[in-house]
Amino acid sequence: MLHMNVLERFKAYVYQNNLFQIDDRVLLAVSGGKDSMLMAKLFIDASIDIIIAHCNFSLRGEESDKDEALVATFAEQYAIPFFSKQFDTIGYAELHKISIQMAARDLRYDWFEKLRSEHACRCIAIAQHKNDHIETVLLNIVRGTGLAGLQGIQAKRGAIIRPLLFLDAKEITRLIVELDVPYRDDQSNFSTKYARNKIRLDVVPRLEEINPEFVKGLCQSVVHFSDAYTLLRQFVDPIREALFKNRVVKNEIVIRKEELQPHLKNIPLLYALFEPYHFQMNVLMDLVNSWSNENGRIFDSTTHRILVDRSALILRPIQSIQEEQNDITWIAEGDTEICWNDMRFQALYSETPTISFNRNVACIDREKIIFPLQIRSWQEGDVFYPIGMRGKKKISDYFIQQKINLFDKARVPILIDGSGEVIWIANYRLDNRFKITDNTKKVLTLVCE
Structure with a gap:
């Protein structure tokens, strides 16, 4: 029975x-x-x-x-x-x-x-x-x-x-x-x-x-808790949808500071807004208390990271950040199609020295480089000798001057020589040591598409 x-x-x-x-x-x-x-x-x-x-x-x-x-x-x-x-x-x-x-x-x-x-x-x-x-x-x-x-x-x-x-x-x-x-x-x-x-x-x-x-x-x-949570979501979800905007960049959400600011004193609402991203209350309180401080601060949950930028908070999964930072693509001599993260490069080999002034094109003296090359994100301690400038410069300082935030820094491809030297910050600036001169006989042209 x-x-x-x-x-x-x-x-x-x-x-x-x-x-x-x-x-x-x-x-x-x-x-x-x-x-x-x-x-x-x-x-x-x-x-x-x-x-x-x-x-x-x-x-x-x-x-x-x-x-x-x-x-x-x-x-x-x-x-x-x-x-x-x-x-x-x-x-x-x-x-x-x-x-x-x-x-x-x-x-x-x-x-x-x-x-x-x-x-x-x-x-x-x-x-x-x-x-x-x-x-x-x-x-x-x-x-x-x-x-x-x-x-x-x-x-x-x-x-x-x-x-x-x-x-x-x-x-x-x-x-x-x-x-x-x-x-x-x-x-x-x-x-x-x-x-x-x-x-x-x-x-x-x-x-x-x-x-x-x-x-x-x-x-x-628990049934009552679930009903209460459903009711809460009916109130909070439309607010989150209005504030949290998906960027073109994969897995990235932008929240404009001026739009979020009216809600900063409502800590329970703030907690509910960020709840799907697993931020603890004490972390959100730190975020509120440092609201007017310098930009560039980061706040982590177990799964996500908030970057405080000039006019917005940028929210990303920590895993996707780590994947970008760890991605390395090797380039052997003769390779013509190269992919790194979501970006594509075309490699052209010629005997005719030509110079391009497009930021997405690097014209490199082939006799000054050692294969295999690699494309990766920047690392602490990276330096280069910017073409058109005197002396060397930390890439981190260069990024600050270019007003590139911490998340975007990891998406900038850095072309590295076989000796470990920086050749090109793709879409930004070539290193002076690898530029074409009057004595150049072989050219590698990389185009970031």
């Missing part, structure tokens, strides 16, 4: 939240634990077309292999297509300088999405339940993520669905026993070394001592 009731609740939850259509194929992420094994059983009993995917993160030795074997046997029992992948999670974490948890998350979701596409699945089902939902809310309260964080886990976000959010942990444990569903416990789930486990094992039981219906009560409160 319990099973039939839960199966109907499962179907109703899927329908009410429009998680997928009855004839869709769904990829199930199954670890071998109670939650995901029950999820698989419900999908099977509901006669939904599924495939099962299991990640072996190689973190628990033989125990990880036993998890994989359990899920494989279960899938074979019900003739469900089964896919597994073993990951070098520790190596990935070290390479990308992230935590083991973040590495596992990146690896599994990248692989799930690839499988989803290859096997024509509508969505990816993750077995998170009510307790995961309220643990996320409590974690977000501790971290100070604001009203958005109080919404907890969404039933559907993009291709990811969470069809067990209607069940709590106690119900799942009862169902696993009633249905005799096999599962394996991951012992790391019982260690309070991790913040989420500490909330699950220490905090929630204490709160349930005060209110045995704590999980149910907080879930009801």
